[in-house]
Every structure is written in C-alpha cells, then in structure tokens.
Amino acid sequence: MDFKDYYVGLGVSPDADEKTIKKAYQKLAKKYHPDVNPGDKVAEEKFKEATEAYQAISDPEKRRKYDELRQDYQHWQKRGGRGDYNWDRWQTNPGRGGSGSQGHTMSPEDFAEMFGGAGRTGGFGGFGGEGYSDFFSTLFGGGGGQGRGFSGGSTVGRGRAGQDTEVDVQVSLEETFNGTTRLIRTGEKQIEAKIPKGVRTGSKVRLTGQGGPGIAGGPGGNLYLNITVSPHVHFVREGDDLRAKQPLDFYQAIFGGEVSVRTFDGEVLLKIPPRSQSGKKFRLKGKGMPNIERPDQRGDLFIELSIILPDDLSEQELSTLQELANKRG
Known part of the structure; x- marks a missing residue:
C-alpha cells in the first residue's frame, strides 16, 4: 500500500486553514468534474483523488489522525525506510472492509452550494463503485474497493485493534x-x-x-x-561515535611507544608518536557504536591523550629532571 500526501494532492501546505483547503478543492473539482469532462478517465481519476484528499483533511478528526501518520511516515523515511512500513497502528478496519466509519458524501445540494451550479452531482455514486483508495480505507474505513465507495452507505463493523x-x-x-x-x-x-x-x-x-x-x-x-x-564510566557517546580519555605515562609522551586501548571489541594497540601533547586525539575507525538502522555500520572511537605524571619518581629521577630543567632555563 502506498502513502498518499493529501496536501500535495490538493496543492496546499500542511498548515493550511479550512478556507484555503476548500478553495483549493473547488478549483480542482471544477476543472476535473465528470460533468465538465464526460468520458475522460484521466480527469475522472483526478477528481476522485482530489475529493478523497478533501474528505481526509477537511474533517478535523480525520485530519488529526492523518497528520500523525504523515509525520510518523516521514520520520520513518528519514531513518532510511528499511523494510515495509507498519500500518497496523493506523488501521481503522483490519483486513479491509468497513469499520463502522463512512466518508462524507456531497449531495447535489452540497455541490451546488460549493460551486454555485445546479444539476452537478457530488460524490462517486456514478463511478462504478471503485470507491476509496486502500490508503484512505485503512485509515478511516469506508469499505475501500468493496463497491460502496464514495457513494456512502453504512458498513458492518469488524474487529478493532487493541490499545497501544x-x-x-x-x-x-x-x-x-x-x-x-x-x-x-x-x-x-x-x-x-x-x-x-x-x-x-x-x-x-x-x-x-x-x-x-x-x-x-x-x-x-x-x-x-x-x-x-545508562552513562558509561569510560566512554561518552555522541551519536554513533564514542569518545574516551587515554591516560599516558610521562615517559611515553616524550619518547612515544604503544599503549593498550579499551574498545567494546577488546583491547587494541595504539601507536603514540614521540613528544605527544596532552589532549592529542586519535580516531579508531569503526570502533564506535552500531547504527540502529544499519547495524553492520559503526561509528568511530576518538581517543584523547591525558598525560599522567608518575607519583613514584625516585630521588635520582627527580635530580635528573631538575638538572634538565635548569639547563632549559
């Protein structure tokens, strides 16, 4: 089943008011009404699509439900649209067929009031009973594809979904x-x-x-x-990336070497270049978190060096460091 953007169908914005929606529908209906285009199947289809869209978003309750679905569907698309969209939450009539709901059908009087004409008929009574699209029927009932269509009529209720x-x-x-x-x-x-x-x-x-x-x-x-x-004691998460501080011995910072870095895949060796400063960052590609939509793709792990002075320096080491400090002025 395909999603229908009723706002696009009517050529209005999602925040359009009732007056704007009605005016847009009047324009399309006058252009494509079967009385104006006898025997034109393309015009007939466009008229049906416009009328379905109008029935969906001119009714406040239907519009509220449709807007919630539209927002959820667009969010699903932005996340990648993997698999099939799950329509279960939005179904009014599981398994097709009526739900006790029926669409509003314009009578000739309604149509005359809207368009200022006489003799034109509203609704879809003469369209061979094709009726609502599956999309409309899923959301609002009305027996999509079951013969009554836009000509109205009551439908027999079937089972309804339980509460979320x-x-x-x-x-x-x-x-x-x-x-x-x-x-x-x-x-x-x-x-x-x-x-x-x-x-x-x-x-x-x-x-x-x-x-x-x-x-x-x-x-x-x-x-x-x-x-x-929950927060982690070692890693900070940023999207799919992870960040962590890596303590580094004073001598390792000066002379370089290899240090063991913790990851969720186990320990890995990181090569430290000589004379590395505290705050220097390294990226371990693909060592971050799995992407929720594409678990085979992962973020990166960013390691920031944090130089730690040894707290067990001997007297000889302190003396040597003092001599070096004096030489540097």
Missing part, C-alpha cells in the same frame, strides 16, 4: 552495543522483548501486537519500549 501500551526500559551501553533482551510483564502475560543494537536514549522499540488485546477478534495493540541508556 508503553514501558520504560533502561539498558547499559554494553547492552546497546551488543543488543539485548528484557522480560516485560504487561497485564497477565510476560514476554521476552528483543532490544536491537544501536538504540539510544529516546529510542522507541515497537513490539507489534504485544499491547492491549484486540476488540471483537481484532489484532492486539502495539507495545512500545521507551529506551534510556
């Missing part, structure tokens, strides 16, 4: 790196929830059908896990 529920879940950064599971109890049932790699504080993990029970045989609602990632 939310649970707060706290995980460690290590668990976020590897992915983990949690036993979640909702009502009378306990489920093992899989938490994917790369989640962040604020991420929502959806478990389809694990929310409230369906009504009259409908599907269960969704369970959403609200993720919080």
